[in-house]
Amino acid sequence: MIPEMPILRATPAIEAIPPMTPFIGPEQLMREGSHARLLRLGANESAFGPSPKAVAAMSAELPHLSWYGDPESFALREALAARFGCSLENVCVGSGIDDLMGLVVRAFIGPGSVALATRGTYPTFAYHVTGFGGGLATVDYRADGFVDVDALIRRTKSLRPSIVYLANPDNPSGTLLERGKVERLFDALPAQTLLLLDEAYADFVEAEAFLGPMIHSQLVRVRTFSKAYGMAGARIGFAITTPRNVATFQKIRLHYGVNRNAQVGAMAALEDDAFVAHVVQEVARGRDDYYSLAASLGLGTIPSHTNFVCIDCGDGRTATALMETLLRRGVFIRKPALPPLEGYVRVTVGTPEERAQFAEHFRAVISG
Numbered sequence: 001m002i003p004e005m006p007i008l009r010a011t012p013a014i015e016a017i018p019p020m021t022p023f024i025g026p027e028q029l030m031r032e033g034s035h036a037r038l039l040r041l042g043a044n045e046s047a048f049g050p051s052p053k054a055v056a057a058m059s060a061e062l063p064h065l066s067w068y069g070d071p072e073s074f075a076l077r078e079a080l081a082a083r084f085g086c087s088l089e090n091v092c093v094g095s096g097i098d099d100l101m102g103l104v105v106r107a108f109i110g111p112g113s114v115a116l117a118t119r120g121t122y123p124t125f126a127y128h129v130t131g132f133g134g135g136l137a138t139v140d141y142r143a144d145g146f147v148d149v150d151a152l153i154r155r156t157k158s159l160r161p162s163i164v165y166l167a168n169p170d171n172p173s174g175t176l177l178e179r180g181k182v183e184r185l186f187d188a189l190p191a192q193t194l195l196l197l198d199e200a201y202a203d204f205v206e207a208e209a210f211l212g213p214m215i216h217s218q219l220v221r222v223r224t225f226s227k228a229y230g231m232a233g234a235r236i237g238f239a240i241t242t243p244r245n246v247a248t249f250q251k252i253r254l255h256y257g258v259n260r261n262a263q264v265g266a267m268a269a270l271e272d273d274a275f276v277a278h279v280v281q282e283v284a285r286g287r288d289d290y291y292s293l294a295a296s297l298g299l300g301t302i303p304s305h306t307n308f309v310c311i312d313c314g315d316g317r318t319a320t321a322l323m324e325t326l327l328r329r330g331v332f333i334r335k336p337a338l339p340p341l342e343g344y345v346r347v348t349v350g351t352p353e354e355r356a357q358f359a360e361h362f363r364a365v366i367s368g
Contacts, residue, residue: 014131022127023043026332029332033327035330039331039357040332040348041350041354042334042346042348043332044171044306044307045226045230045232045348046226046227046229046232046279047348047349047350047351047354048278048282048351049230050230050231050269051275051276053275054265054266056268057265058234058261058265058268061264062261064260067260069256069260069262069263070263071255073093073258075263076263076266076267077091077092077093079267080240080270083270084213085213086213086240087243089246090240090241090242091240091246092238092239092241092245092246092250092253093238093258093263094237094238094239094253094258095235095258095259096226097198097222097226097237099237099257100237100239100249101125101196103239104163105132106128106132107252108162108194109133110132110133110162111133113135113162114134114135114137114159114162115134115161115165116136116138116155116163116164117165117166118139118141118147118152118166118167118170119138119139119141120140120141120172120337120339121147121170121172122170122171122172125165129163139155141339141341142340143340144302145173145344146173147175147177149181149182152164153188156185156188160192160193161193162193162194163193163194163196164194164195166182166196166198167200168199168210169201169204169205169305171308172335172336172341172344173310173336174302174309175302175303176205182210182211183211186216193218194220195218195219197211197219197220198222199222199223200223200226200227200237201306203227203229204227204284205305215240216241216242217241217242217245220240221239221240222239223237223238223240224237225269228276228280228283229266229279231266231269234259235258236265282349282351283307286349286350286352287309287349290309290311290355291309297362299312299366300312302344308346309346309349310336310345310346311344311345311347312343312344313343313344313345316339316342316343319335319342319343320335322365322366323345325365326361326362326365329361329365331357333345333347333348
């Protein structure tokens with residue numbers, strides 16, 4: 001007789017988390033809908049690919065795929081330090097912002113600790129906070145879809161959270177908090193509160209709009225090669241902060257978690273400013289195309305500083321139905337889930353051909 005199998009349980013914090021997938025990938029949507037292909041405009045990937053210099057460097061390095069990458073990412077950190085006017089000890093490289101975000105939360109959020117964010121902003125931060133046993137407090141967006149910095153400041157002063165998370169430019173709204181407002185938020189932090197500043201879309205914005213080059217123990221800035229650099233599949237990003245914070249991340253990070261080809265590609269991509277400038281220019285044209293498309297259909301938009309645009313469909317039910325109908329037609333987009341943005345759909349800027357295809361489908365669905 002086979003004995004009854006015991007039930008092994010995870011920690012209480014993990015057991016309390018309902019089963020979830022933060023983002024359902026387009027591959028899963030293709031399987032579920034029996035699509036041979038999708039018009040991929042939902043994941044904010046770059047439609048313009050990586051730099052040809054990065055592709056060439058990564059291709060040349062493929063024979064060395066049997067080697068591990070440099071666990072210190074020394075050459076890349078050195079290049080990033082030169083680019084951002086800091087020292088190598090101020091830079092931590094990880095496998096994308098999601099990985100770095102997990103390091104920050106793991107380092108500074110413990111059981112019973114509280115983090116603060118805007119309700120409905122990039123959800124992976126909340127995913128990490130919950131997974132590491134912390135609590136999440138939120139403030140709402142303003143009615144116009146902008147992050148409410150005054151509400152964040154008030155709640156920060158009363159709550160004294162371990163971390164305040166700010167995505168700037170924001171995802172999913174695409175809005176930007178100008179430098180002065182971010183400075184006010186930082187100046188309002190209690191002594192033991194860290195500002196985690198997610199600047200994934202920073203390459204689409206003039207540098208003067210951002211918080212200045214500041215190294216501070218209460219500030220961690222994270223950036224990525226996934227957006228304007230077009231290397232989302234390589235999974236590589238970086239954090240800039242104090243040497244002490246970097247040393248803290250060093251204690252807990254997965255030392256061989258950044259793959260060798262990603263390191264090589266990122267190094268080459270950093271040397272191709274002309275390519276990134278081209279992508280930024282094309283994305284700006286694409287945003288204008290989406291603004292015009294929405295206006296021609298009597299729909300509003302939120303001015304975006306990213307590689308996507310939110311189009312106002314009126315209410316959450318209509319936006320969901322539109323998204324589902326487009327998916328049946330082979331068009332993958334996403335939508336924000338929570339107010340005041342739940343009535344919008346979010347569309348990544350595609351190539352001119354992809355934008356034309358989207359416009360054709362979108363007009364047909366809106367027209368009924």
